[in-house]
Structure formats: structure tokens, C-alpha cells
Amino acid sequence: ARYAEKAGWNLDLSWVHDSLLPAKWDGDGILCIAGVNASIDRKVLHYHKPTVNIGNEHEFPAPRVAADMDKVVKLAIEHFTQRGFKHLAYYIRLGTKPELAKCRVFESGAAAAGVTFHAINCSSGRDRERLRQLSRQIARLPKPLAATAQMDEFAVELIQAGQIAGLRVPEDLAVL
Template sequence: MTSSPTDRRIRRAPERHRPQVLFIPSYRDERMLEGICQYAFEAGWVLDLFFYRTGTIPKDWHGDGILCLLNLPNWSPNMKRFILAQREAGVPMVDLALNDPQVKIPRVLQDDRAIGRLAAEYLISLGIRRLAFCTRTFHHPYKERFAGFQEIAAQKELPCSLIQIPDDFSAEEGLPVEFQQEPPSIDQPLGIMAAADPLANWVIQACQVSGLKIPENVALISVENDRYLCELGTITVSSIDNNALRQGYEAARLLDRLIHGEEAPEEPVYIPPGALHVRESSNLLAVRHPHVANALRQIAQRFRDPELKPAHIAARIPMSARRLHDAFVKYVGRSMYQEITHRRLQYAKKLIQETDQKMWDIAQSAGFSSPEVMSRLFSRWFGHPPSYFRRLK
């Protein structure tokens, strides 16, 4: 006797387990969340954002992994107990901050020291020879940014001051006394790095109180590249993308590997900074040597030409090649050849991280004679080959 179709059982393939992941930040960062969500979609996670939206620990949570920005000293006793209980239970965790370095946990961090170095190098490339770092607090990311900023200033033997923002954010007294006694001028401008975009507005207000113009007297750069903060103020602000989206994505990817039994890395994974977005706050060439300024403009316009050499630049400037070279190094801090290479590398790095173009096409577009030449220069300047930055894409 044969069974009817209604009697037959339909055999279903067992459903694949979807990892249950909880995100517990100590502050809200929409771009970091976007990176986490991007990976969650790709990996088929169940992502619990209850804490992110409400600040409340979900009751009776039993999941597979936790992404967090640890901040145990400032968290409530309930939150501390929850996190410690999950660690004791062996739930995989990845931290996206370094507020609690004594807690040994896998981490994916922004390379804040590299961010500080990039900011200083950019300001110096404008011909600025007086630097300052502006912050209100000194939690870990700001400490690292200041350290990187100071490192480049020390290498170039340039003065580097610290501007401490008052607790009440009042700018009514302007910049510190040292800048009022020896105010920056058009011939000797000041370059300020604000530790983060929200602090740049204080610098703008303090400069106004002190009678200083941005960017004529003060070139300003900040970090995070929050478009609303950088583009909707009285002055649009140049800013470095801290790559929070990539950080979120890579942290999620690391957690996924831990959930599936891989060994945790012994050292933190550092995410390099993204692009520097130049806006009004630093868009005037601070170099006051007209021939050096001319050379910089030519390089900016022509660096993608693979035939471009310093001699071609010098041929268009009414100054001997030797004197132009010496003046360029004095005002910019590197030779014309190094400036051409620097711009090509930055352009290529941007294409590698933001497009799917082949390395040959990128090398050609950036002005390199071949991908091999580009790769050697990447390793020399950045410490990694181009493929490293493509993997971070």
C-alpha cells in the first residue's frame, strides 16, 4: 500500500545556526556600527543592539559572542558583573577600545598614533613650522594621537605645544597666553590638530576671540571626518577619517573567527587611518615662499604624470634648481622627489581602499611605472605592501 502525498514527511535540511552576537559600546559611533552590521549581514548573524539603543543589559542573554568597548571603571556594577560573568563562561569577546588595558582580551583598534603622525606631516607639508595639539581629556586614543603628532614634530625639530580645553568648553579667553604674546601670522602660521571633530569648533571660537583667522593665521585639522560637524559650521574643517567603519567590520570578522574556534591573536589588530579630507580650515597654502608654493602647486596638479621629475618642476620656476631644492626642503620638510612620491602613494592607497581596480591600473593611474615599483615604495613608506591595504577594504 502506497502512502498518499499528505502522509509523506518532508525532509528538511537542518537550519544553519546563526551566531547570536551582542554589541556593548561605551559610546555611540554610527560608522563603527555600520561596519559591524555590514559583516553581520554577510555572516548571517543575529545581532543584538538592545544595549546600543537603550543602554540596558538584555535580560537572560545567552549568545555566542560579544563586541564591546570596555570601560569597566565607568560602568555600573550590573554591567561589570554581566561582562565578567560572560568572560568566565568562555563567551568570545572582542574589544574595540583600550580603556582597560589590564584586561586581557582580543582587540581591534584604530591606529591613533598613525593618525597623529599623518596630521603633523600634513601640516608640515603646508610649510608650517609651529604646531599645537588641542584636547580636553586624555583618554587612550587622544594620548596616542598626541604621541604620534609629537613624534613627527620632534623628528623635524619643531615646537609642539599642548592646548587644554577648559572643562566647561568656554572659549571666551581665546587661545592660551603663549599664542597671544607671540601670535601666529601669515608669514609664520600655527598648525593645530584637534583631537576629534567636536573639539575643532572650540578652536575656531578661540581663534575668533584671539583675533586670528583660519586658515590665514591658523591651519586647523581634526579627526573622525564627521560630515555634519565638519561641513555645517562657520568654517568647514579638514579632518582625517579614523576608519571606524573598517574597525567595526574587522572586529566583527575577528569575533566570527573566535566563535568558530580559531585562536585569538596575542597582540591588538590596528586599523590604519583612512583618507585626509581637506576643507577650508587648511585649504590655503601656508608656504610663504612663492617659488616653493609654485612648486607644490605644480606637483599637486601633475604628480600622476609618470614622466614628472623635480627637474621638470624646476624648469618652470625662475630660480636655480639647487636653490629651489634647498628652499623646498626647508619649507616643506622633504625634497620635491619625496613630495611627488608621497602624493602618488597617498592617491594609490585611496584607490586600493575605496575601489576594486586592479593593482596594475592603480599603479598606472597614480603615476608609477609598474605595480612592482609601487609595491616596493609602499613597503618602504607604510611598512606593508599594497595587498595589505586591499585586505582591509
């Protein structure tokens, strides 16, 4: 962020949620999270600007800089198990390839740690409907439950759904 400020970059993420790229944009380059939205992936490539993929999609034709997913998941599971959690969950919000890949790594890591794993799949519906559906799924799972998701904003949905279900956060539902 400091370099972006010095370079005069505008790190604009406002288009992410409505899938609309700026019509007359003339930037220096693109940082993208490939594999989340095929339409946006195609548009990004159409710009013919220097592009760096900061996601976990390996097949996107641009240089990639990403976190070590195995290490991230291992640290998350250690964090939860060191605090006594025996029931772990992963929230599948979009069903993208990177999200499903991380879910599989999380499931394997939970098995290796000797704890139970639950996939929470709530990838459809409008916001309120999805939160109600998510809260019902969370309410049915054993407690205390520790959960995570692909992105911070999805983790916030877990917290909101837990509160709708009447759970205490983080006592009944811990979210990372």
C-alpha cells in the first residue's frame, strides 16, 4: 500500500462485487485474483496490460504471486486445535476452483490433526436468504465450532450467521 501511494496508484476494488470493470480505464497494470469470475478473467486479459495474479488459480496466463495455501491452512488448524477445538468447518461461498481447492486442503489437514471436518456450502441466494440458510447450517453443527473461509468478507458472513443462530462468538463459533 505504501508503494502504491508513492507510485500514485489507485487500488480500486469497487468493481469486484458487481463484476463491472471501468469502461475507460487506462491504468499501468492489473492485480487480479484469477479463477473467481471467468468473465472478469477474460476482460482482464483483454486490456493487454501487465498483469499479476495474486490468487491461487495456476492456469491463468499471467505471473502469479500467492500465499502458500498448505501453510496457511496448517497454521489455521494449529491455531484452532491449540485452543481445544475438535470440530472445524470451511465455508464454501462461491464454489470457485481456488475456494474448493482450499477446502480440500483444510479437510485433509483436519483429518491429519484428528479433528472432525464439516463443509458448509451456501453458495446461492441473496444476502439475507443466504445468511438465514448459513445460520441454519451452522446451528446444526457440533459446538464449539471453529470455521474459516476463503476471504475475510465471507468470514464476516460466518460471524453474522452465527449471531443470527444465537451462538456466542467466539465461544460457540470461532472464526478465522
